[in-house]
Amino acid sequence: MTDTTPTPATGRTIEIECLRFNPETDSAPRFQSWQVPFDDDTSVLQGLQYIKDHFDGSLTFRWSCRMAICGSCGKMINGVPQLSCHAFLRDYWPNKVRVEPLANFAIVRDLVVDQNEFLDKLESVKPWIQPCENRSVADGPSRQTPAQLDQYYQFSQCINCLLCYAACPQVGLKPEFIGPAALALMHRYNADSRDRGWEARADVANAEEGVWGCTLVGYCSEVCPKGVDPAHAINQNKVNSTMDYFGVRKLLAPKGGAR
Amino acid sequence: METIDSDIVIVGGGGAGLRAAIAAQEADPKLKVALVSKVVPMRSHTVAAEGGSAGVIRDDDSLDNHFDDTVSGGDWLCDQDVVRFFVERCTEEMVRLEHWGCPWSRKDDGSINVRFFGGMKVQRTWFAADKTGFHMLHTLFQTSLKYPGIQRFDEFFVAELLVEDGRVQGVLAIEIATGKFFLLRAKAVILATGGAGRVYSQNTNAGIVTGDGMGLAYRHGVALRDMEFVQYHPTALPGSGILITEGCRGEGAILTNKDGHRYLQDYGLGPLDPWPRPKAMELGPRDRLSQAFWHEERKGNTLTTRHGSAVNLDLRHLGAKKIHERLPLITEVAKTFAGIDPVHDPIPVRPAVHYTMGGIATNGRTETSLPGLYAAGECSSVGIHGANRLGSNSLSEIVVFGRVAGEAAAQYVRSAGATSAASLERQAQAAVTRLEALHQHERGERVAVLREALGECMEKNVGIYREESGLAEACSTLAELRARWRAGVKLDDRSRAFNTEWLSAIELGSMLEVAEAMAHSARERKESRGAHQRLDGYTERDDERFLVHTLAERRGDEAPAISHRPVVITTSAPRARSYGGAGTKAILT
Numbered sequence: 099m100t101d102t103t104p105t106p107a108t109g110r111t112i113e114i115e116c117l118r119f120n121p122e123t124d125s126a127p128r129f130q131s132w133q134v135p136f137d138d139d140t141s142v143l144q145g146l147q148y149i150k151d152h153f154d155g156s157l158t159f160r161w162s163c164r165m166a167i168c169g170s171c172g173k174m175i176n177g178v179p180q181l182s183c184h185a186f187l188r189d190y191w192p193n194k195v196r197v198e199p200l201a202n203f204a205i206v207r208d209l210v211v212d213q214n215e216f217l218d219k220l221e222s223v224k225p226w227i228q229p230c231e232n233r234s235v236a237d238g239p240s241r242q243t244p245a246q247l248d249q250y251y252q253f254s255q256c257i258n259c260l261l262c263y264a265a266c267p268q269v270g271l272k273p274e275f276i277g278p279a280a281l282a283l284m285h286r287y288n289a290d291s292r293d294r295g296w297e298a299r300a301d302v303a304n305a306e307e308g309v310w311g312c313t314l315v316g317y318c319s320e321v322c323p324k325g326v327d328p329a330h331a332i333n334q335n336k337v338n339s340t341m342d343y344f345g346v347r348k349l350l351a352p353k354g355g356a357r
Numbered sequence: 358m359e360t361i362d363s364d365i366v367i368v369g370g371g372g373a374g375l376r377a378a379i380a381a382q383e384a385d386p387k388l389k390v391a392l393v394s395k396v397v398p399m400r401s402h403t404v405a406a407e408g409g410s411a412g413v414i415r416d417d418d419s420l421d422n423h424f425d426d427t428v429s430g431g432d433w434l435c436d437q438d439v440v441r442f443f444v445e446r447c448t449e450e451m452v453r454l455e456h457w458g459c460p461w462s463r464k465d466d467g468s469i470n471v472r473f474f475g476g477m478k479v480q481r482t483w484f485a486a487d488k489t490g491f492h493m494l495h496t497l498f499q500t501s502l503k504y505p506g507i508q509r510f511d512e513f514f515v516a517e518l519l520v521e522d523g524r525v526q527g528v529l530a531i532e533i534a535t536g537k538f539f540l541l542r543a544k545a546v547i548l549a550t551g552g553a554g555r556v557y558s559q560n561t562n563a564g565i566v567t568g569d570g571m572g573l574a575y576r577h578g579v580a581l582r583d584m585e586f587v588q589y590h591p592t593a594l595p596g597s598g599i600l601i602t603e604g605c606r607g608e609g610a611i612l613t614n615k616d617g618h619r620y621l622q623d624y625g626l627g628p629l630d631p632w633p634r635p636k637a638m639e640l641g642p643r644d645r646l647s648q649a650f651w652h653e654e655r656k657g658n659t660l661t662t663r664h665g666s667a668v669n670l671d672l673r674h675l676g677a678k679k680i681h682e683r684l685p686l687i688t689e690v691a692k693t694f695a696g697i698d699p700v701h702d703p704i705p706v707r708p709a710v711h712y713t714m715g716g717i718a719t720n721g722r723t724e725t726s727l728p729g730l731y732a733a734g735e736c737s738s739v740g741i742h743g744a745n746r747l748g749s750n751s752l753s754e755i756v757v758f759g760r761v762a763g764e765a766a767a768q769y770v771r772s773a774g775a776t777s778a779a780s781l782e783r784q785a786q787a788a789v790t791r792l793e794a795l796h797q798h799e800r801g802e803r804v805a806v807l808r809e810a811l812g813e814c815m816e817k818n819v820g821i822y823r824e825e826s827g828l829a830e831a832c833s834t835l836a837e838l839r840a841r842w843r844a845g846v847k848l849d850d851r852s853r854a855f856n857t858e859w860l861s862a863i864e865l866g867s868m869l870e871v872a873e874a875m876a877h878s879a880r881e882r883k884e885s886r887g888a889h890q891r892l893d894g895y896t897e898r899d900d901e902r903f904l905v906h907t908l909a910e911r912r913g914d915e916a917p918a919i920s921h922r923p924v925v926i927t928t929s930a931p932r933a934r935s936y937g938g939a940g941t942k943a944i945l946t
Contacts, residue, residue, distance in 0.1 A: 122852050137663075139596070139694065151805035155858040156850035160396075163563040165599045165690055167491055168400045184693060206534055207855040217397065217511070225499040227458040239455040241467030247460060254460050254492065258399055283499075290458060 111135050112187050113194035114145050116157060119205050127205065130154075131194070136187040142195060143171050143182040146209075159209040166323055169257035172264070173209055174198040179261035179321045200264035216260060219276050223284035223302055228295030246291040253286035253331055255324040262318035262328055268311055275311035276302065278318035278328030285331035288338070300342055309335045358538045358785060363391040363508065364770045365763075366528055366543040368515045368570055370398030372490070372755035373734030373762070374549035375497040376450075380763025382504040388767055391541055393510040393530055395565060395860070398498045402551050402563040403755065406490025407686060408604035409482035410752035412448035414469055418479040420444050425929065427750060430476040430642050431714075431743020432887035433904065433931040434583065434924055439721035439740035441927065443750075443757055450756040451483050459496040460485050462683075472683075473607040474748045476642035476936075478635050482749040487604050487686045493752060513539065514860050517788040518546065518573050519781050524728035525577075526776040529785045531792070533860065536853025538792075540785045544773040545729045545766040548574060548717060549759065552735035554587075556872040557710035558812030561593050561600040570736040572867025574717040575874065579725045580908040581917075582738035583715035584871070585879035586888045588746055589821055590711035591646035594695055596664030598709040601687055603748045606639040608683050610672040612646070613703070614658040620668070624649040626937040637937040644745040644888045645936060647708040651821045662705050669703035676700075708821065712751060714742040714888065715878070718908060723762040729773060733762040738906075740925070744887020796859050801845035804861050807838055811865075811872060814838070819876050824893035828880040835873040836916060842869055843914070874909035874917050881919040882907060900931050 111133045119127040132153050134145045143161050150157050161171040164183045171182045176196050187195065203211035233240060262278035263269045269277050284303060287293050302308050312332045319327045365381055367374045370392055378392050394401065413423050423444040428435050455461055455469070462470045462484050474482040485492035501507055510530065517529040519540070527542040550570025554562035575581050591612075592601040606612075609632070614620045619638065622629055626641040626649070633640060650668060653659050659666035672680055677700045680688055684699075691697045691704045717732040719725050719739050725732055733739070734755045741754060814834045818827035842865060850858040884899035885891050905921035912918055 120852055121854055139696075150858070151803070154849055155803065156852065156856075158850075158855045158857050162396060162400050162565050163402070163405045164597065165405065166693065167488070167686070168396075168402075168404050168563060170396065170400045207852070210855050212534075213397070221502050224503070226503045227456065227500075229456065233456055235449045235452050235456070239452050239461070239469050242463055243467040244463055244465060246467070247463055251460055254495070255488075257404075257491075258397075287458065292456075292458065 110191060112145070112191045114149065115194055115196045116146070116209065117198040118157070118208055120207060134187070136191070138188050140187045141183050142173070142175055142185045142187060142197060145187050146182065146197065158207050167257060169259035172200050172259045172261050174201055174264065179264035181259060181261070181323050184323055200260055202264050202266065202270045203260070213260060215273070216263060216277070216280070219280040220258070220283065222276065223280050224295060224299050225283045225287055227287065227290065227293050228298055230292060230294045240292050242291055249291065250286045250289035252326055253282045253289065256282055256326050257324055259323065261321045261323065265317040265321040267315055268313055272311060274307045276307050278332065281309060281335065282326055282328035282331040285335055288335070296338070303335050304339045304342060309339055358540055358789065360540045360542065361391065363389040363541065363543045365545045365547065365766045366391045366393060366541050367547045367549060368393050368528060369401070369549035369551060369734070369736070370394030370396070370509070371401030371549060371551055371734065372403040372494055372497060372752065373759035374398070374547070375494070375501050376756045376759030377547050377549060377733060377763035377766070378507045379497070379501055379504060380760040381767045382506050384764050384767035386506055388506055388770065390507045391510060391543065392507055393513045393515055393528070393541065395512065395514045395533065395569070397511045398509070399495055401494060402566050403490045403494040405563055405600065406752055407487045407600060407602035408474060408607065409472060409484035409489045409749045410451060410493065411474070411481050411747070411749040412451040412483055412753060413444065413481055414448055414471060414483070415479060415481070418481055422478050423447070423481060426477050427741060427747050428743070428929045429934050430747040431745055432898065432934055433900070433926070433929070434743030434886060434906070436721065436740030436925040437927040437929060438925050442721055443741050443754070446757045447753040450753065450760065454493060454496055454756065457496050457500045459492050462486060472604060473633055473635065473640055475603050475606065475640055475646070476636060476747045477640070482607065484604060486682070487602050487684045490752060493756070510539070514863070515569070515573065516792055516863055517785070518577050518730070519784050520577050520727065521777045521780050521784065524773070525730040526781055529788045531860070533855055536856055538785070538789050540782065542776045542781060544770040544776065545731065547762045547766055548730070548732040548736055549734045549762070550736045552713040552716070553868065553871045554710045554713065556811060556868045556875070557815045558809070559598045559816060560710040561590055561598050562711070567864040568867050568871035569864060570732065571717055571871050574725060574727070574730065574732065575870060575911050577727060578911070579727050579730065580718045580910045581715060581871070581874045582718035582906050582908055583878070584713070584874040584909055585882050585907060586714035586742070586744050587710055587819070587875060588643055588712040588714055588888050589647035589708040591643055591650060591708050592670050592706040593709035593711070595662050595667045595705060595707050597694055599690055599694055600711070601670060601691070601704055601706050602684070603643070605670060605672055605684060605687060608679065609633060609675055610639065610670050612639055613669045613671055614653050615660045616658065620653050620658065621646065621649055624652065625939065628938050636940045641936045642745055643748060647821050648890060650708050660705060665707065667705035667707045670706045671703040672699045673701065673703065712746055714744065714746050722765055723758055724765060729769060731762040731766050733758040744889060792863070795862055796848065796856070797851070798845040798848060801847040802841060804846050804858065804865055807842055807846065808865055808868070810834070811838055811869060815872055815875070819879055822890045822892050823879055824891055825880070828876055831876040832873070832880060832916065835869060835876055839869045839873065839914070842866055870911065877917050877919050878907040878909050904931060
């Protein structure tokens with residue numbers, strides 16, 4: 099997993115302090131620091147890459163696109179969940195910057211967390227179109243007006259970077275909570291005019307670990323690097339879930355519009 | 358070593374791999390498909406594709422137009438039978454993605470909207486704002502979750518193909534989280550591992566784009582085809598190489614030099630007006646635009662930035678509303694990574710390596726020369742891109758040929774015999790021994806030292822313009838770097854769990870071999886065509902001698918053997934590639 103080493107032009111260096119943990123040799127996490135040269139546009143990710151290339155090849159972290167779209171490189175940076183490609187060393191200097199793995203996840207090694215439970219949760223909301231009508235490819239594209247697109251569009255922007263899980267106090271307290279990104283994705287499909295999957299997903303939404311697990315802190319929406327508002331998605335579905343409970347949802351929110 | 362049995366192993370979980378997995382399941386739901394990716398599928402590089410995906414849908418467009426734009430854009434090095442097959446299937450794949458939930462951008466009446474792209478006669482590019490690859494990938498990934506027969510192996514690194522009785526029978530993979538080896542047996546293997554842009558230091562590619570699948574096939578005797586054709590994207594951020602989509606120009610952005618002059622008119626891409634004019638000015642093809650930059654730089658007409666020379670990509674006249682609606686990602690990227698708000702200031706851009714037109718040689722149905730082995734997407738050379746890929750054909754390619762690969766492999770496994778258990782195990786064990794030795798190596802150079810030397814060598818000698826002396830230097834430098842890699846790289850990391858240093862050392866091995874295939878292929882192509890431009894007496898296209906594909910075949914530690922094969926021409930005889938005013942005339946006559 100290669101990288102681009104920054105060329106320091108300013109002559110400045112900054113202290114980067116990383117959490118280290120190797121399950122094969124360490125009984126507890128520890129911190130290690132390096133002085134890293136940086137430039138006005140050096141990201142925290144590039145700082146980590148510099149350490150790996152020049153000081154210690156054993157420092158381990160995930161990254162890939164380095165442009166805030168793949169969702170790999172989320173870390174706690176000075177205690178705040180952020181994409182490390184999207185945070186810049188200039189903003190921390192002259193103080194040190196502390197980099198830790200995302201909160202609320204088990205650590206696999208150094209800055210890498212175990213995301214398997216999240217992936218299971220993502221799958222549990224059945225995030226695929228359950229069509230309103232059976233259209234074949236020969237029928238051509240469905241119609242969906244810009245207004246209908248707007249109903250779900252922001253929720254389709256999630257890059258699964260897990261920052262919202264690291265920000266959510268409920269995820270920490272109650273690990274079985276389905277959590278912000280997966281519930282936002284559920285809403286993304288529920289709100290799509292081509293989909294009629296609410297019934298198939300209702301058990302997950304209505305459960306204690308579903309929308310009712312959310313305590314409305316709203317920090318998930320604050321840390322989202324893509325402007326998704328999971329808190330809004332979840333709470334909109336508390337309304338849907340309540341109507342479901344009283345059996346009125348079907349009457350009030352008929353699906354359709356996809357022709 | 359743990360052993361897993363499936364029917365088909367798919368290596369790579371990007372657009373092509375996911376589409377192949379779904380196609381195989383739809384062909385036969387009883388098939389066990391192992392989808393193996395070194396990342397979680399939604400992190401694949403497909404996610405970073407921005408501008409759009411081609412498919413004829415407008416009344417004023419036609420399959421013939423798409424065919425002609427593709428073949429002429431590829432400077433007649435495309436296999437025309439395959440291009441025909443491809444253009445006939447693009448639109449249905451776009452529609453299928455729509456049915457699966459892809460949030461395509463729409464017109465007010467709810468029908469699909471399409472935008473202009475470089476080298477096209479008519480608007481044909483389906484788009485989801487400027488996050489088309491992201492939306493296609495997430496749609497495919499989420500749709501794949503409904504198929505129980507697809508078993509995912511996320512963050513498993515495939516290090517070797519296992520070949521027995523003249524056919525591929527599985528792969529050896531490393532579970533990254535633990536460092537444990539897995540033998541995945543299967544009757545068919547589909548490689549969908551993406552390109553190799555990271556062999557250059559300035560590129561638009563994600564860090565994972567290291568040519569792994571090309572290296573796997575190449576080491577087992579499958580040729581790499583047309584590797585000299587490496588596409589520069591004309592608009593990337595200087596320094597980081599982050600892509601600024603062609604969609605910007607599709608929406609009307611213009612390119613200016615340091616004097617504010619729209620310099621493309623000086624390179625046969627004019628006239629300026631009317632705008633937008635298909636195939637003129639900023640809607641010209643990528644190779645021509647990147648070459649024009651090179652000339653402007655030589656003339657001293659470029660801007661100087663901290664990260665090298667640049668020109669201006671000016672979107673300001675589009676207005677804030679259109680910029681925010683159509684190009685939200687670019688706006689965010691320019692602000693974050695260049696400190697520029699494109700509503701108020703032009704974005705400094707320069708060419709960076711973007712796409713490998715060549716790859717694992719396949720026939721038009723994704724079959725390689727090794728029975729049971731298929732390849733699809735950027736890692737493959739199926740024959741549609743020729744010497745220069747048309748923008749927005751790559752996203753269409755991954756779904757059209759991903760599907761073909763899935764169906765072809767599903768068909769093949771019905772008649773393929775059982776895998777040979779004992780000998781596969783022996784082979785896997787031999788590979789494990791090699792990989793363990795690499796893991797334990799304590800002397801030698803750091804991975805980063807060799808990787809940087811590789812990137813610089815390719816930039817300097819195998820760039821937008823090439824010549825014999827530079828290519829000769831590249832060939833000898835790459836041979837030397839391969840020898841230094843073989844002598845052993847020094848790893849700091851002795852752990853098994855999530856040892857990314859070890860993986861990067863393995864990746865570097867493939868990168869060096871793929872780069873060597875590029876340099877040698879380029880050296881043997883003594884003409885200028887598409888993205889391959891020479892300065893040393895071979896400045897013209899030479900259809901007499903070089904209307905042929907290049908095949909690079911591995912010869913152990915030696916340099917590859919280079920040979921040539923005919924191109925399939927069906928209906929479009931080679932003629933001059935004309936853009937701008939000249940192009941319009943050529944079409945009208």
